[in-house]
Amino acid sequence: MTTEGAAAPLGPLSERVVEALGALGGRLEREPFEVRVVLPARVIVDAVRTARAAGFDLLSDVFAIDWLRYPGHQGPRFSVDYNLYSIEHGERLFLRVDVDEDEPVPSITGAWKAATFLEREVYDMFGLRFSGHPDLRKIHTPEDLEGHPLRKDFPLGETPTLFNDGRFLDPAAFRAGMIGASGGLTGWVGGARKGVVAEQVDPAPAAPRPGATRGDEGER
Amino acid sequence: MGLKDLFEKDVQELERDGILFSTLGKLVAWGRSNSLWPATFGLACCAIEMMQSTNARNDMARLGSEVFRASPRQADVMIVAGRCSKKMAPVMRRVYEQMPDPKWVISMGACASSGGMFNNYAIVQNVDSVVPVDVFVPGCPPRPESLIYAVLQLQKKVRGEVFDQDGVELPMVEGWTR
Amino acid sequence: MTVKPAGYQAVTLSEERTGDFETKLMRINVGPQHPSTHGVLRLVVDLDGERIARISPVIGYLHTGFEKTMEHRTYQQVVTYSNRMDYVHSFGHDLAYVLSAEQLMAARVPERAQRIRVILTELNRIASHLVFFGTGILDMGALTLFFYTMREREQLLDIFESVTGVRMNFGYFRVGGLYQDVPESFEHDVRAFIRSFPKMLDQYSALFAKNDIFVNRTTGVGVIPAERALEDGLTGPSLRASGVPLDFRKAQPYSGYEDYDFDVPVSTAGDAHARFEVRFQEMRESLKIVEQALDRLEPGPVRDPDRRISLPPRSELETSMEAVIFHFKLVTEGFHPPRGSAYVATESARGELGYYLVSDGGSMPYRVKVRVPSLVNLQSLESACVGGLFADMVVNIATMDPVMGDVDK
Numbered sequence: 001m002t003t004e005g006a007a008a009p010l011g012p013l014s015e016r017v018v019e020a021l022g023a024l025g026g027r028l029e030r031e032p033f034e035v036r037v038v039l040p041a042r043v044i045v046d047a048v049r050t051a052r053a054a055g056f057d058l059l060s061d062v063f064a065i066d067w068l069r070y071p072g073h074q075g076p077r078f079s080v081d082y083n084l085y086s087i088e089h090g091e092r093l094f095l096r097v098d099v100d101e102d103e104p105v106p107s108i109t110g111a112w113k114a115a116t117f118l119e120r121e122v123y124d125m126f127g128l129r130f131s132g133h134p135d136l137r138k139i140h141t142p143e144d145l146e147g148h149p150l151r152k153d154f155p156l157g158e159t160p161t162l163f164n165d166g167r168f169l170d171p172a173a174f175r176a177g178m179i180g181a182s183g184g185l186t187g188w189v190g191g192a193r194k195g196v197v198a199e200q201v202d203p204a205p206a207a208p209r210p211g212a213t214r215g216d217e218g219e220r
Numbered sequence: 221m222g223l224k225d226l227f228e229k230d231v232q233e234l235e236r237d238g239i240l241f242s243t244l245g246k247l248v249a250w251g252r253s254n255s256l257w258p259a260t261f262g263l264a265c266c267a268i269e270m271m272q273s274t275n276a277r278n279d280m281a282r283l284g285s286e287v288f289r290a291s292p293r294q295a296d297v298m299i300v301a302g303r304c305s306k307k308m309a310p311v312m313r314r315v316y317e318q319m320p321d322p323k324w325v326i327s328m329g330a331c332a333s334s335g336g337m338f339n340n341y342a343i344v345q346n347v348d349s350v351v352p353v354d355v356f357v358p359g360c361p362p363r364p365e366s367l368i369y370a371v372l373q374l375q376k377k378v379r380g381e382v383f384d385q386d387g388v389e390l391p392m393v394e395g396w397t398r
Numbered sequence: 399m400t401v402k403p404a405g406y407q408a409v410t411l412s413e414e415r416t417g418d419f420e421t422k423l424m425r426i427n428v429g430p431q432h433p434s435t436h437g438v439l440r441l442v443v444d445l446d447g448e449r450i451a452r453i454s455p456v457i458g459y460l461h462t463g464f465e466k467t468m469e470h471r472t473y474q475q476v477v478t479y480s481n482r483m484d485y486v487h488s489f490g491h492d493l494a495y496v497l498s499a500e501q502l503m504a505a506r507v508p509e510r511a512q513r514i515r516v517i518l519t520e521l522n523r524i525a526s527h528l529v530f531f532g533t534g535i536l537d538m539g540a541l542t543l544f545f546y547t548m549r550e551r552e553q554l555l556d557i558f559e560s561v562t563g564v565r566m567n568f569g570y571f572r573v574g575g576l577y578q579d580v581p582e583s584f585e586h587d588v589r590a591f592i593r594s595f596p597k598m599l600d601q602y603s604a605l606f607a608k609n610d611i612f613v614n615r616t617t618g619v620g621v622i623p624a625e626r627a628l629e630d631g632l633t634g635p636s637l638r639a640s641g642v643p644l645d646f647r648k649a650q651p652y653s654g655y656e657d658y659d660f661d662v663p664v665s666t667a668g669d670a671h672a673r674f675e676v677r678f679q680e681m682r683e684s685l686k687i688v689e690q691a692l693d694r695l696e697p698g699p700v701r702d703p704d705r706r707i708s709l710p711p712r713s714e715l716e717t718s719m720e721a722v723i724f725h726f727k728l729v730t731e732g733f734h735p736p737r738g739s740a741y742v743a744t745e746s747a748r749g750e751l752g753y754y755l756v757s758d759g760g761s762m763p764y765r766v767k768v769r770v771p772s773l774v775n776l777q778s779l780e781s782a783c784v785g786g787l788f789a790d791m792v793v794n795i796a797t798m799d800p801v802m803g804d805v806d807k
Contacts, residue, residue, distance in 0.1 A: 033740045035499055058644070059631050060738050060743070060750055061774075063767040070758050081594065083741070083754070087644045092743070114631025117777055125465075140458040140806055141342070142307035149341055156470055157341030157465075260433055264460055265485035265566055267437070267531065272555075275548035285805050288409065290433035305806075308438060310428065315431050342463035361485075361566055368728045 008035050011091040014048050017054045021023060021095075029096075036081075036094040041105055044097050048108045056084040056093060062108075063119035064126045068152040076100045078128055082108070099128060107133035124148040241269045246379070252296070252322070253378040254284040256371065259295035261315060262303030266329040266361040273364035281362075282369050292318040297374065298351070299367070303331035304344045324378070326370050327353040330360045416747060420454045423451050426788075430459045435801030436533065438796065439778075445788055453791070455776050455782045460806040468766040469597050472731070472732030473499050476763065479752070483768065484804040486529050489515075489522040489674075491745035493573040495633060497652055498753040502735035505707050510698040511575040512654045517588065518561065518570070519653075520691075525554045526747035527677045532672070534796035535606060538615050546603055557587045573710050573733075585692060585753030592689050599681060604673040607678075616671035620782035620794040622747050623668055630778040634749025634771050636798060638664045639672035645765040646745040656745050659689045670782075672789075673797035686765040720776045732761040741769075748799055772804035 007030035010018070014035055018028050019213050024047055048059075049063040061083035067073040075098055082095040099105055105163040107130035108115045127148040138145075147154050158211045174218055226234065242250075262270055273280045280286050288296040291317045304312060316325070326346050330336035333356045335345035344350060347370065354377055355371045376382050382390045414581045429440035438459035443451040464483055468476045480495040481488035493515055500507060534549035545784030555565045561580050562570040570577050622632065627640040637644055645662040647655040663679035665672035701708040709728055710721035735757045743752040756765040775798055782794040 022522060028731070032738060061769045063754065065756060065765050087642065090649050101678050113629050114774060117773060140461040156466060158339045159345055171606060195741060261431060262436060265482060268485060272548060272552070275552065276545055277552050303460070303462055303463050305459060307461060311430055311459065322544065338462050338467065340463040340467050342461050363565060
């Protein structure tokens with residue numbers, strides 16, 4: 001994550017809250033478009049309570065990100081983000097907790113009921129457990145679906161299209177030019193993932209095809 | 221003309237007098253085809269166009285299909301309107317089985333017919349694998365006119381007026397034999 | 399004496415029910431195939447007599463895997479998917495997505511494109527509220543208004559069709575502008591609608607505003623106090639009906655909404671009637687915005703001239719090799735935003751809507767998280783319904799205005 005150019009402005013309320021969260025071990029990250037505080041997982045309930053008491057009165061969202069395939073990412077595989085908004089001050093604040101796969105995150109449903117469905121969604125889509133959630137069940141996917149769809153190692157589950165006269169369209173081949181892994185229908189390999197190339201560890205490619213650039217493993 | 225004439229005159233003479241002959245099967249099919257009551261099985265975007273097809277401009281009531289029944293027990297035709305997720309598929313099968321025979325299915329829209337643009341883990345790629353479909357309607361979503369055309373096609377199918385690509389008449393769709 | 403099921407809590411039964419006889423809660427399943435649940439919503443309701451003791455929505459029957467699919471499409475292709483999520487307010491979803499993507503790309507959208515976007519989004523908001531009114535009052539047993547609102551909606555769909563080519567699921571906005579300019583008849587059509595629609599609104603108003611059945615059916619039903627609404631994360635018109643004047647068009651203006659003069663209707667009653675009323679007023683305000691935007695609509699480009707984002711014009715392809723290269727690159731792989739994340743909150747017809755995009759520098763988003771209003775709003779159903787009559791549940795669902803595609807994603 002780069003912080004290039006101007007960072008998002010820090011409003012007066014955010015400044016106060018960031019300071020209070022600093023006492024809990026929070027670290028401020030200023031991105032171009034968002035103000036984010038990275039916190040240790042165990043203090044997240046206190047952090048949300050603090051922010052709410054200070055004036056962030058709307059919990060917009062709770063969501064997770066799987067960093068498995070993110071180029072150059074280090075640290076725990078997942079992060080859980082909390083999106084807070086202050087109606088009076090018109091400021092937005094993101095809280096982030098970095099967690100590993102089997103590490104339970106304290107549930108904030110006790111502090112904010114709005115998180116009930118959102119945490120269930122994260123549980124369903126990423127398989128992260130929230131300790132203390134009153135009703136942690138699947139929410140979107142059917143009961144018999146195994147796995148957690150939004151994890152990066154879960155396949156999209158496309159089925160190839162077969163035509164009557166024996167032609168065959170494979171979705172992966174159809175989009176290969178954009179992924180940068182293999183030749184697509186045109187045989188042309190896109191120079192996709194430009195920002196990625198510089199940071200990828202080069203596994204000494206054997207005679208790359210002309211025009212080909214190294215993509216991320218190409219399994220997306 | 222008295223009742224006695226029916227037994228004495230031959231068919232051509234009677235037809236000239238304005239008496240038509242049919243089989244009971246055809247008469248029943250004619251009645252059925254003109255009162256196809258759909259079950260409201262709106263799933264997604266197509267359900268909105270299904271609603272629009274009953275409004276004043278499109279007026280599906282002309283075809284005898286305006287009565288959308290909330291209960292599958294009172295419906296003849298199920299319009300699968302929208303993408304069918306794998307979680308919904310068993311429910312859809314159950315609703316279909318609750319409908320009394322004879323019954324028909326219209327698969328409305330690209331998603332119901334082929335999975336459409338959602339070729340992924342969540343969507344049933346063709347509802348024909350869940351319920352037997354009689355008419356597929358293309359479009360994303362199909363216009364109300366398309367749905368009305370589909371209902372007209374289904375009526376033909378119910379009346380046994382459908383021909384295959386070689387011009388051979390296809391048998392009347394007998395819902396109760398399924 | 400009551401028999402409490404496992405996990406049952408926080409419900410006080412009324413005094414007269416706790417006599418010397420024993421009562422049991424009755425569990426009733428509503429949906430997912432039910433005419434009044436607006437799609438495939440399923441509710442498991444525990445009833446104490448006619449009163450609702452507990453209600454829990456079961457969702458996911460329309461789970462489409464949008465977020466996963468979007469991670470496998472280029473930025474420009476995502477526009478095709480976003481509008482199918484909330485098929486009643488499609489332009490709202492398109493706008494929310496392109497705003498986030500433009501923030502990532504630092505695209506400069508021409509003024510004309512901004513104005514057209516605002517006009518279409520607001521017209522679509524009206525169309526969405528028309529569906530809300532038609533079906534909402536249909537759920538209470540009045541069929542007439544449904545035909546009236548659908549009639550006006552057809553008029554709007556005609557405008558959308560003339561602009562985008564389709565009646566629903568438009569996919570007309572592009573990152574960096576619009577797909578193409580609006581047709582010549584656009585201004586005339588919209589002005590005709592602006593002239594005729596207030597009369598129609600008065601008609602609706604005459605049909606239901608002073609209608610005793612409607613008023614009695616909705617007043618005092620499903621009251622959600624403001625604190626409760628914020629606890630549940632409620633946003634949009636339903637929150638404004640509870641007295642919190644949060645509207646992201648005012649609070650964090652986007653797409654040039656700061657230029658327009660409009661009010662945010664707020665009611666303090668917090669009941670079903672207020673939720674109807676707020677949306678009704680919103681249609682008038684939307685009309686005001688459309689009129690102002692149309693007045694300021696001036697000729698000009700509708701796409702960011704930046705070749706990194708927009709396709710070169712067709713005429714240049716025949717003469718310029720460079721244009722062909724850009725064209726080929728954009729069509730085959732799309733553009734590459736720098737790494738980072740973006741989130742722009744917008745006001746959809748249902749509440750706060752935003753796309754949280756994470757870019758890893760590739761041509762497809764690394765992660766798309768859609769903050770959908772309907773999913774979060776559905777949590778307030780418990781606040782609105784518990785303690786109320788079972789028959790009022792239908793009214794409460796209708797006034798929450800969930801769109802199941804928006805809930806299940």
